[in-house]
Amino acid sequence: xxxxxxxxxxxxxxxxxLVKLERFGHELYEQLEKGLFPxxxxxxxxxxxxxxxxxxxxxxxxxxxxKRSTRNIRHLRPFTQLVWMAFFTHELTxxxxxxxxxxxxxxxxxYDISFKDQNESDNIxxxxxxxxxxxxxxxxxxxxxxxxxFGDLTIEYTVPNYEGKHLNLTSHPDGVMIGPALxxxxxxxxxxxxVIAIEKGGLFTRFIEERxxxxxxxxxxxxxxxxxxxxxxxxxxxxxxxxxxxxxxxDADPWGMHIxxxxxxxxxxxxxxxxxxxxxxxxxxxxxxxxxxxxxxNDKLKDVDIKRLHELMRDPRYKGELWQRxxxxxxxxxxxCELEAFSRYGLTHIVDKYLPERLKEMEx
Amino acid sequence: xxxxxxxxQEISPADFFYRNRDIAGFSxxxxxxxxxxxxxxxxxxxxxxxxxxxxxIYVRLSFMNGDQNIxxxxxxxxxxxxxxxxxxxxFCQFLFSSKYKLKQSRxxxxxxxxxxILYGQITTNKPVKxxxxxxxxxxxxxxxxxxxxxxxxxxxxxxxxxxxERWHGTIVExxxxxxxxxAMPKVLEYLKQTAIVNPYANIMFVDPRGRxxxxxxxxxxxxxxxxxxLPHPHGIDVETMYRIIRVTRCKTLLDFMREHFHRVGKRTxxxxxxxxxxxxxxxxxxxxxxxxxxxxxxMKNFNDFLPPDADCLSPLGEKILKAGILKELEPEFVAVSQxxxxxxxxxxxxxxxxxxxxGKIPAREDITLYRFANKIPLVYDESGDVSWKxxxxxxxxxxxxxxxxxxxxxxHICSTKVPWKTVGKEMIADRPEVSREILNGIRExxxxxxxxxxxxxxxxxxxxxxxxxxxxxxxxxEFSTRLAGKKKxxxxxxxxxxxxxxxxx
Numbered sequence: 001x002x003x004x005x006x007x008x009x010x011x012x013x014x015x016x017x018l019v020k021l022e023r024f025g026h027e028l029y030e031q032l033e034k035g036l037f038p039x040x041x042x043x044x045x046x047x048x049x050x051x052x053x054x055x056x057x058x059x060x061x062x063x064x065x066x067k068r069s070t071r072n073i074r075h076l077r078p079f080t081q082l083v084w085m086a087f088f089t090h091e092l093t094x095x096x097x098x099x100x101x102x103x104x105x106x107x108x109x110x111y112d113i114s115f116k117d118q119n120e121s122d123n124i125x126x127x128x129x130x131x132x133x134x135x136x137x138x139x140x141x142x143x144x145x146x147x148x149x150f151g152d153l154t155i156e157y158t159v160p161n162y163e164g165k166h167l168n169l170t171s172h173p174d175g176v177m178i179g180p181a182l183x184x185x186x187x188x189x190x191x192x193x194x195v196i197a198i199e200k201g202g203l204f205t206r207f208i209e210e211r212x213x214x215x216x217x218x219x220x221x222x223x224x225x226x227x228x229x230x231x232x233x234x235x236x237x238x239x240x241x242x243x244x245x246x247x248x249x250x251d252a253d254p255w256g257m258h259i260x261x262x263x264x265x266x267x268x269x270x271x272x273x274x275x276x277x278x279x280x281x282x283x284x285x286x287x288x289x290x291x292x293x294x295x296x297x298n299d300k301l302k303d304v305d306i307k308r309l310h311e312l313m314r315d316p317r318y319k320g321e322l323w324q325r326x327x328x329x330x331x332x333x334x335x336x337c338e339l340e341a342f343s344r345y346g347l348t349h350i351v352d353k354y355l356p357e358r359l360k361e362m363e364x
Numbered sequence: 365x366x367x368x369x370x371x372x373q374e375i376s377p378a379d380f381f382y383r384n385r386d387i388a389g390f391s392x393x394x395x396x397x398x399x400x401x402x403x404x405x406x407x408x409x410x411x412x413x414x415x416x417x418x419x420x421i422y423v424r425l426s427f428m429n430g431d432q433n434i435x436x437x438x439x440x441x442x443x444x445x446x447x448x449x450x451x452x453x454x455f456c457q458f459l460f461s462s463k464y465k466l467k468q469s470r471x472x473x474x475x476x477x478x479x480x481i482l483y484g485q486i487t488t489n490k491p492v493k494x495x496x497x498x499x500x501x502x503x504x505x506x507x508x509x510x511x512x513x514x515x516x517x518x519x520x521x522x523x524x525x526x527x528x529e530r531w532h533g534t535i536v537e538x539x540x541x542x543x544x545x546x547a548m549p550k551v552l553e554y555l556k557q558t559a560i561v562n563p564y565a566n567i568m569f570v571d572p573r574g575r576x577x578x579x580x581x582x583x584x585x586x587x588x589x590x591x592x593x594l595p596h597p598h599g600i601d602v603e604t605m606y607r608i609i610r611v612t613r614c615k616t617l618l619d620f621m622r623e624h625f626h627r628v629g630k631r632t633x634x635x636x637x638x639x640x641x642x643x644x645x646x647x648x649x650x651x652x653x654x655x656x657x658x659x660x661x662x663m664k665n666f667n668d669f670l671p672p673d674a675d676c677l678s679p680l681g682e683k684i685l686k687a688g689i690l691k692e693l694e695p696e697f698v699a700v701s702q703x704x705x706x707x708x709x710x711x712x713x714x715x716x717x718x719x720x721x722x723g724k725i726p727a728r729e730d731i732t733l734y735r736f737a738n739k740i741p742l743v744y745d746e747s748g749d750v751s752w753k754x755x756x757x758x759x760x761x762x763x764x765x766x767x768x769x770x771x772x773x774x775x776h777i778c779s780t781k782v783p784w785k786t787v788g789k790e791m792i793a794d795r796p797e798v799s800r801e802i803l804n805g806i807r808e809x810x811x812x813x814x815x816x817x818x819x820x821x822x823x824x825x826x827x828x829x830x831x832x833x834x835x836x837x838x839x840x841x842e843f844s845t846r847l848a849g850k851k852k853x854x855x856x857x858x859x860x861x862x863x864x865x866x867x868x869x
Contacts, residue, residue, distance in 0.1 A: 025847025032841055032854035070840060073832055080836040080843075087843040113839070 009241060010158050010184040014093060017139050020132045021090040028083060038079070039069035042131045043272060050271045052316040057264070057279040059271040061130075081124045082131070084113045089128065089139035096160050098140045098180035101125065130272040137183055137230045147231040148175035150208050151192050151219030153238075155185040173208060175222060183230045187241055190219065194359075195238050197221040197281075199250040199259055200339050203350070210351040216359060219244065223259060229276060232263055236278045246281035247362060252291055253301070253336035254308040257283065257326070265317040283322070284358050288329035291337050294354065297344050298337040305336060376515035377458035381479055382486065388479045389788065396483055397435065397542035398550050401425070403476030404439035404536055406740060409562060410470050411443025411534060413586055414678070419443075419565035427572050428539060434488055435544060435572065437480075438537045445498035445532040455481055455494050455536070456510045456517030468590045468677045468778055470738050480538060482510055487541035491520050499532035544572055550743050555579060556692055557734055557741030561680060561776060563688035583687045587739075590678040594626040597636075597663040598672075598710025599781065605660050609648050618644040627670040636666050672712040674705030679714045679778045680739065689720050693772060696722030699812035703805050708797040713779035715798070717805030719813050720772045727770040731755055736776040737792065745790040750799050751775040754806060763814030764821075771813065775802055833863050 031038040049064040068075045105121040115121040125136050153169045159181045169176050196218045198204045204222040238244050250256030260283035291298050312318050313327050342350035389399035412419035420442045428434040446454050481492045497503040507521035559579035567579040614620040621633035640662035682700045689698045700718040735742040785791040837856040845853045
């Protein structure tokens, strides 16, 4: 049994974010006190300033900065929205309340701050992430979608009313939702020695039913397609704080590959944020070669699939040997299949045969 | 020969107009009412303004007892009045007029007034009543009819009243068949536009339902009076030439040229006769018909005559035009331009142009154009007019304007001979000299309006800009204060003042 290495991660993070927000407020306040038009400088998020960093194994922003000045009438409205956003998220975080992207959009109206649509408010949130260099989940803004986790991991809540309460993540057979409360929880203890992340809900349930968490000593994470940031952050914590290796299972197609890749190396959209990736996580299947080796039922690749594969082939994140090999197999046989395809050989085939073989192969 | 003389008989001018009343604007009942009002008002304006009298004109149209199609039209003015003996001829004989001279006036030959009386007579068989005084001790009231076949006035009655107040003016009361309800929009439009170009006149109109329309005088200056001039050689035709030769007392062509033509001195006359190949000392009365034709041709082709003088014209002037536009259209902005005198085919003319924007001027899909000729509004057949063609051809965007904006263009042409396109006298023809002046005039006022609109737009934008700062800066101050955990919100007033100062530069 392993003990969590960072018992105070969540609390420390919260404090850090509050300090950053307040510092931002002070900076503007002082400019105003001096009779200056407030202005800020932040890294540019335009595509010509996004680079792949091979050492960090993720996309990062370059040195290019943008200046936002309240002297410029075009900056004035987004600037005001940004200051409000900082104020509002400071309120959220210090009161340990959470909000969703949609909720933030509506909350603005209470302060006579207008957003044309949610897209505009989402953009300002991303600006605030860039200014502060942390994620929106850090300042308690969460997306709507949520994924789930199941396995022998005991956590301690830090959210009000639950503070100090412990929960073992095997408590609920449907898994526990990775929401704001779980994201900010501390890890207490676990007997697991690996993390298995699964793209599809059907298979996540099958794994629980087939007791994969016991048979393979694993924490199971349901990604629900492209994983939300809080889930990616959660997986990272499992990996970094508990030292657990992460194996990702997706459909065998370019889109499935990319779900795994975003967990491992992040997306260009999140180039302004660090500590969201799990560079050591592994894509464990289903591979293109598995379709042949395990004789899985399959479909023909569509034109968009093939186009996407060619894009991925040139993507710096896909330099690795495994990635290049599988892309080539895809392009050679022009076939794809879904995780559920194993059911052709019986409901437990994937757990009894494929999973042990693959995990053994990966651990070697 | 006998048969021919029986078939072709001479007709009197009155008979001719009776047969061709369409061309004088009496083609249908609605148009007849419109034309009758228009002709009599114009006669009244011509009886006042050129004599230096500020016009007071009262027009009343009423139903004749019990008949909705027959009207009594009464037009009263404070003009010079007509000497008693001339009243029957002036109103009831065609082609009698004091206007058969060369200077700008509204009508020519007094045709319109007589036409109105003729039309009234043939539709109602009622006589016309004319009351007039030249300011003597007596007022004369005539009851008249026209003997159409013989083109003669018939005096049915004549009454004489004492004129203690020394009133001068003329009152015409004529019965006429027509349709006012259909004519009404055009009549009201005509009156409004008349008021625009005659802001020195009081015009009152009472319609058959007793509604009073009042157009009040706002300026007390009259346009400069036109001076009578001789005809310019370029504008002479063979028939006119014959008539001048018939009355001349000159014994030589050199004297003849100097005596009867506009801006021809000794040297010009000599050079012309040399050009035309006629000796200077020929008696003009001795010229043979083919020589006269050759002489007129030569006058048209000789390019060294001095251009005609504009003394004979009576333009409104920029001040009066502006006052008229302001009073009737109540715009937010007005620009006017009087072009320099010019000439076409020996006839001098002046173009005056105005543009009015905003205020009570409605935004229409298309541009609104008001056309005037010799201070008369032209309210029919707009699309055939040269001004309309020009207005449509202008690229308004070049001036920062667009047809959907609330503006009105006014074009006034003054000339001793207006270049009409048709006998209906509602459209100006496309003469290159004329259309060039109209185009340049419209361009000039369009530029002025464009400058105004863009300045206004700039001010509006600056205000909008300032309001954006005024809206957001306080919020930035408020939220950064709260975020920083401070109590006192910094004052952004100074920043806003700096923005304003920056705008003023």
